[in-house]
Structures are given as C-alpha cells and as structure tokens.
Amino acid sequence: xxxxxxxxxxxxxxxxxxxxxxxxxxxxxxxxxxxxxxxxxxxxxxxxxxxxxxxxxxxxxxxxxxxxxxxxxxxxxxxxxxxxxxxxxxxxxxxxxxx
Amino acid sequence: xxxxxxxxxxxxxxxxxxxxxxxxxxxxxxxxxxxxxxxxxxxxxxxxxxxxxxxxxxxxxxxxxxxxxxxxxxxxxxxxxxxxxxxxxxxxxxxxxxxxxxxxxxxxxxxxxxxxxxxxxxxxxxxxxxxxxxxxxxxxxxxxxxxxxxxxxxxxxxxxxxxxxxxxxxxxxxxxxxxxxxxxxxxxxxxxxxxxxxxxxxxxxxxxxxxxxxxxxxxxxxxxxxxxxxxxxxxxxxxxxxxxxxxxxxxxxxxxxxxxxxxxxxxxxxxxxxxxxxxxxxxxxxxxxxxxxxxxxxxxxxxxxxxxxxxxxxxxxxxxxxxxxxxxxxxxxxxxxxxxxxxxxxxxxxxxxxxxxxxxxxxxxxxxxxxxxxxxxxxxxxxxxxxxxxxxxxxxxxxxxxxxxxxxxxxxxxxxxxxxxxxxxxxxxxxxxxxxxxxxxxxxxxxxxxxxxxxxxxxxxxxxxxxxxxxxxxxxxxxxxxxxxxxxxxxxxxxxxxxxxxxxxxxxxxxxxxxxxxxxxxxxxxxxxxxxxxxxxxxxxxxxxxxxxxxxxxx
Numbered sequence: 001x002x003x004x005x006x007x008x009x010x011x012x013x014x015x016x017x018x019x020x021x022x023x024x025x026x027x028x029x030x031x032x033x034x035x036x037x038x039x040x041x042x043x044x045x046x047x048x049x050x051x052x053x054x055x056x057x058x059x060x061x062x063x064x065x066x067x068x069x070x071x072x073x074x075x076x077x078x079x080x081x082x083x084x085x086x087x088x089x090x091x092x093x094x095x096x097x098x099x
Numbered sequence: 100x101x102x103x104x105x106x107x108x109x110x111x112x113x114x115x116x117x118x119x120x121x122x123x124x125x126x127x128x129x130x131x132x133x134x135x136x137x138x139x140x141x142x143x144x145x146x147x148x149x150x151x152x153x154x155x156x157x158x159x160x161x162x163x164x165x166x167x168x169x170x171x172x173x174x175x176x177x178x179x180x181x182x183x184x185x186x187x188x189x190x191x192x193x194x195x196x197x198x199x200x201x202x203x204x205x206x207x208x209x210x211x212x213x214x215x216x217x218x219x220x221x222x223x224x225x226x227x228x229x230x231x232x233x234x235x236x237x238x239x240x241x242x243x244x245x246x247x248x249x250x251x252x253x254x255x256x257x258x259x260x261x262x263x264x265x266x267x268x269x270x271x272x273x274x275x276x277x278x279x280x281x282x283x284x285x286x287x288x289x290x291x292x293x294x295x296x297x298x299x300x301x302x303x304x305x306x307x308x309x310x311x312x313x314x315x316x317x318x319x320x321x322x323x324x325x326x327x328x329x330x331x332x333x334x335x336x337x338x339x340x341x342x343x344x345x346x347x348x349x350x351x352x353x354x355x356x357x358x359x360x361x362x363x364x365x366x367x368x369x370x371x372x373x374x375x376x377x378x379x380x381x382x383x384x385x386x387x388x389x390x391x392x393x394x395x396x397x398x399x400x401x402x403x404x405x406x407x408x409x410x411x412x413x414x415x416x417x418x419x420x421x422x423x424x425x426x427x428x429x430x431x432x433x434x435x436x437x438x439x440x441x442x443x444x445x446x447x448x449x450x451x452x453x454x455x456x457x458x459x460x461x462x463x464x465x466x467x468x469x470x471x472x473x474x475x476x477x478x479x480x481x482x483x484x485x486x487x488x489x490x491x492x493x494x495x496x497x498x499x500x501x502x503x504x505x506x507x508x509x510x511x512x513x514x515x516x517x518x519x520x521x522x523x524x525x526x527x528x529x530x531x532x533x534x535x536x537x538x539x540x541x542x543x544x545x546x547x548x549x550x551x552x553x554x555x556x557x558x559x560x561x562x563x564x565x566x567x568x569x570x571x572x573x574x575x576x577x578x579x580x581x582x583x584x585x586x587x588x589x590x591x592x593x594x595x596x597x598x599x600x601x602x603x604x605x606x607x608x609x610x611x612x613x614x615x616x617x618x619x620x621x622x623x624x625x626x627x628x629x630x631x632x633x634x635x636x637x638x639x640x641x642x643x644x645x646x647x648x649x650x651x652x653x654x
Contacts, residue, residue, distance in 0.1 A: 013146055013150075015125075015126070015132075015197065016126070016196060016197050016198060017150060017151075017196045017197070018146055018147070018149065018150035018151040018196075018197070019149065019150065020148075020149060056128060056131045056132060057126075057127070057128035060132050060146055061132070061146065077576075078576055079515075079573075079576065079577070079578060080148075080515060080573075083148065083515055083516070083524075084148055084149065087149055088149065088193075088516035088517055088526075089516050089524060089526070089527050090444045090516055090526045090527065090530065091179075091444075093149075093179055093193075093194070094149045094150075095149075
C-alpha cells in the first residue's frame with residue numbers, strides 16, 4: 001500500500017553562494033524555512049518541484065523535504081533539515097547568525 | 100620540496116583559465132548543473148549542506164611557509180577566517196562563493212597549489228607518511244615517488260572517467276603512518292639486497308565494505324613502478340564494475356575475481372605497457388624529482404637550551420613528551436603541532452594560526468610543514484635548541500596542546516555540520532569526548548589511543564581502523580552512533596569489531612567513558628595500551644560493560 005503523503009517544502013541551494021533556500025507560494029526563493037510553501041498535495045508537490053528544477057540559473061539540487069505546520073510557518077521534521085535551517089554546530093556561522 | 104617548472108605553471112594556468120570560463124558559463128545559465136557538476140568536481144568544488152566547499156590538495160601533505168601563508172590568505176579573503184585540514188592531507192574551505200572560486204584557484208597557483216582531482220572519479224591526491232624525509236625509521240623518502248604519481252596521474256587521459264575514485268598512499272618506513280593498507284593502492288618502500296623497490300598493496304579501503312589491502316607484488320623495482328601502477332589502474336578501469344557505485348572500487352574487483360587472477364591480468368597488461376616506458380624517461384624524471392627533496396643541511400650544535408627547558412618547565416616537558424618524534428638527524432626532532440585543542444574542531448586552524456606555523460617553519464624548521472592524515476600539522480626538521488621558542492610561540496597561538504596520540508587527538512570528518520553525504524554529526528561528538536576526558540584528567544593515564552569518528556558509512560574519519568571507532572548513522576530520523584573496537588591503521592592493519600547496538604547522541608560520550616574505564620580496570624599494568632588490552636581480551640569485557648542489560652537477560 002502506498003504510504004500517505006506527508007507535507008513537504010521545496011528546498012535547494014542557491015547557485016551563487018550555496019545557501020539553503022526554500023520555495024515560497026508566490027514563487028520566490030526565501031532563506032527562511034518558515035516562509036516556504038507547505039505542500040500538502042502530492043500532485044502539487046511534483047509540479048512545484050518541476051517548477052524549481054527549471055530555474056537552472058538560480059537554484060541547485062532542488063528536492064522535497066518533509067515539513068510540518070508550526071507557529072510561524074512550516075518547520076522541518078528531520079534533523080538534517082533542522083541543521084540546514086541554522087548552519088553548523090561548531091561555529092556561529094551560517095543562517096543562525098546571518099538571518 | 101618540489102618546485103614547479105614552466106610546464107607545471109603553464110598547465111595550471113591553462114586549467115584555471117578553463118575553469119574560470121566554465122564558472123562564468125554556469126553563472127550566466129549556459130551550462131546546467133548537470134553539465135557543470137563533473138567539471139567543478141574535477142576542480143575540487145563541492146556543494147555541501149550550507150555552502151560550496153573547495154578542497155585544495157596538499158600533495159603528500161607537504162607545504163612550505165609561502166604556501167601555508169597563502170592558505171591563510173584564502174581563508175581570510177574568501178572564507179570565514181579558517182580552514183579545515185582533512186584525513187587525506189587536504190585543506191577544505193567551507194564557505195566560498197561560486198564566483199570567487201576562480202580567483203581562489205589563481206591565488207593557489209601563485210604558490211604551486213591546486214584543487215585538481217581532489218574529487219570525482221579520478222586518481223586523487225597521493226598521500227604519504229607525514230614524517231617523510233625526517234623519520235628515524237625510514238628506508239627512503241616516499242615523496243619523490245608521490246610527486247611522480249601526482250604528475251603522471253594529473254589529467255592522465257585514460258584515467259579521467261573511471262568506475263570510481265582511486266586513492267594512493269605511500270610510506271617509506273616500516274612503521275606505517277600512512278595507512279597504506281586502507282587505500283586502493285598502498286605502496287611501501289622496501290630494500291632488498293641494497294636495491295630500493297616497492298611492495299604494492301591493492302584493494303584496501305574503508306567505507307561501506309571495509310577491506311585491508313593485499314600484496315599484489317612483493318617487490319617492484321623503480322624502473323617498473325610506473326608501468327606496473329598504470330597496468331593495475333588500467334585493468335580495473337577496464338573491468339571494474341560501473342553498474343553499481345557501491346561495488347565499483349578496486350577492492351570489490353579483488354574480492355570478486357581473486358588476487359591471483361587480478362595479478363595475472365595486471366602482469367599481462369604490464370608486459371604490454373612496459374615497452375611504452377622504454378628509454379627510462381620516468382626513471383630520469385624520478386631522479387630529477389628526488390633532487391628537489393634533498394634533505395636540508397642539518398646542523399650539529401648543542402641542545403642545551405632544550406635540555407634546560409625540559410628539566411625545568413613541566414608544561415614544556417609534557418608537550419615534548421607527547422608531541423615530539425625521533426628524527427633521523429642527531430639533535431633534531433619532529434614536532435607535531437596539535438590541531439586538537441580540547442573542545443575545538445579537529446583539524447581546523449585559523450588564518451592567524453596558519454601564519455604562526457608558517458613563520459615558525461621559516462624561522463626554525465627549514466621552511467617545511469606537513470599535514471598529517473590525523474589532521475595535525477608537522478614541523479619535520481627542528482633542531483632541539485629551537486624547541487623552547489617554538490613551544491612558547493605555539494602556546495601564545497593556542498597551538499601547544501600536549502595530546503598527540505592520546506584520547507583527545509581525535510580524527511573526525513566534517514559530518515553533518517557541513518557534509519551533504521553525512522548521516523550524523525561527528526565534530527561535536529569529538530569535541531565532547533575531548534572535553535570530557537580533559538575534565539576527568541585521565542588523558543595521560545589512559546595513554547596511547549586513537550579514536551576516529553565518521554559521520555557516515557563512507558568512513559572519511561577512518562573509524563574502522565580506530566582503536567575506538569565511532570560511526571554516526573541516521574536511525575529512524577535520530578542520530579545514532581555505532582562503536583567498533585580494536586581497529587588498527589598501521590602495518591598490522593585490522594578492521595575493528597562492532598560492539599553491538601548503537602548509542603544515541605547524548606549517550607555516546609558516556610559509552611566511550613565506559614569503555615575506557617573498563618580498560619583501566621583490566622589492563623595488566625600502565626604499560627599495556629588500550630589496543631593491547633583489546634587484543635589480549637577481545638571485545639567481550641567491553642561489550643559486557645556497554646550492555647549490562649544484555650548480560651542480565653542472558654543470565
């Protein structure tokens with residue numbers, strides 16, 4: 001039996017600086033996970049991923065990552081995605097200090 | 100040290116010019132990522148979790164002070180003020196912008212450095228004993244051959260699209276500090292009847308399927324070495340598996356066809372290729388390269404300043420006892436500068452620290468530095484009279500940690516703090532273990548110990564050959580750490596044995612503490628090292644201590 005679709009966001013890295021970015025509902029790329037479009041429909045997710053993959057001069061390596069609704073917007077589910085929202089744990093570098 | 104000739108300089112300039120144009124075409128959208136990726140990988144540029152990462156080769160781990168200063172300049176100018184020295188004697192910059200990378204490569208070329216073939220399915224940076232040319236136990240300096248292999252393999256047209264990456268390591272000493280048995284080809288310089296030759300190991304490697312290298316040839320004379328290596332790589336390149344990434348390394352070929360069958364294939368190929376090397380151009384080149392590595396003129400002056408400091412200063416003495424190794428020349432020592440200050444990131448150095456080490460090398464150490472696969476920096480030729488001054492300068496720069504070969508001298512890959520392939524974090528685990536044992540003041544009591552941590556199955560942190568190996572995995576969305584015991588990366592190479600179920604992120608430090616307290620209670624006397632205790636008793640007593648519930652259930 002196919003597994004139920006769990007909510008997703010489209011995420012990628014920015015071509016120029018490699019920073020983690022998220023696709024928004026109004027077709028922008030945000031550096032904030034909370035601004036991502038939370039996709040709850042599988043067919044829509046496929047279309048949104050294709051939208052992202054077409055933007056070859058802006059984004060690299062787009063994929064769908066599990067997410068869930070939170071107080072300020074979508075939140076990551078897996079620890080890897082949590083790390084991507086903030087940066088490394090050994091230095092105050094990356095999003096945790098830049099956003 | 101090898102000095103670039105005009106050909107080397109032109110080659111590198113042309114290669115950098117090509118890559119600059121490729122980056123421009125990627126940024127303006129005329130190259131897709133799919134087209135660009137193999138090109139950037141050939142030039143050491145990865146895209147990691149949070150940013151791009153540039154991996155710069157430090158061929159066989161050897162640097163001069165000008166090169167080290169340039170690494171510092173790159174760190175400051177285009178990164179966040181530091182660099183990460185890796186287990187393959189490379190340096191990684193974790194935060195470059197794509198558009199800056201061509202400038203970084205040009206800056207590296209100014210001092211004869213590059214990032215070519217530090218990634219991709221090519222022959223990678225050749226690693227060597229970090230004490231090469233200095234060690235008291237050495238048969239011959241392995242770096243001339245390493246440089247020969249670098250030149251031969253760089254842009255080698257036959258070996259640019261191989262089934263998988265290919266790694267060489269070489270040692271010139273019987274005490275193997277280069278982990279040669281864990282490489283696709285490991286070379287060991289040996290002497291037979293006054294002649295120098297090479298024992299060729301094949302099919303070693305860690306990763307998903309860890310294997311210890313097997314002896315393909317006991318003794319290959321210098322004039323046959325390059326054609327023999329070329330034949331070996333060519334055979335694998337032709338028949339190695341390309342259908343499955345996880346079965347593509349030469350270790351799998353050795354396993355599937357058998358060592359004897361592979362040897363027969365290599366020898367057949369060798370007889371075909373040997374005539375191409377007629378005329379001995381490779382041997383002449385090796386001799387020419389060897390001239391670049393002539394040892395410095397060692398002085399014979401008294402070591403009184405050292406002796407006095409050793410007798411009177413306990414901090415200096417402690418550092419000297421752990422961080423110095425015997426040098427081939429009287430009155431000299433090999434200094435290992437620890438990049439493992441407890442609580443810091445293993446292998447990281449700031450730009451300022453790099454400059455301090457460069458200055459010390461220039462002033463006191465014949466202008467030479469080495470990077471070890473254990474992620475430390477070496478001053479290979481230091482007269483002992485300079486050691487007190489060197490120690491004082493290192494101390495002022497936060498580089499005088501006296502812990503080489505001890506519990507806090509941990510190898511750790513970048514793990515999920517940086518690496519896109521990682522399944523768990525490595526760095527904070529290393530930081531916490533080092534800090535914990537520093538607090539317990541048990542480091543010197545425990546004695547020689549190699550802890551190696553990898554954040555995924557690819558084993559960049561060499562966990563299989565750690566006395567204590569730690570492998571970070573993702574178990575149902577949670578970080579989980581498996582432990583192996585009894586691994587050994589030396590000439591007696593052994594893959595460690597897994598203890599059992601893994602430990603959670605907040606349990607792993609406690610588990611290591613349990614193992615080491617068990618060791619302290621079981622060792623025959625303080626001279627028996629952890630590895631010796633492990634070999635004498637096996638892993639059973641450690642398992643019993645780690646999993647007391649299992650014992651209860653069995654009873």
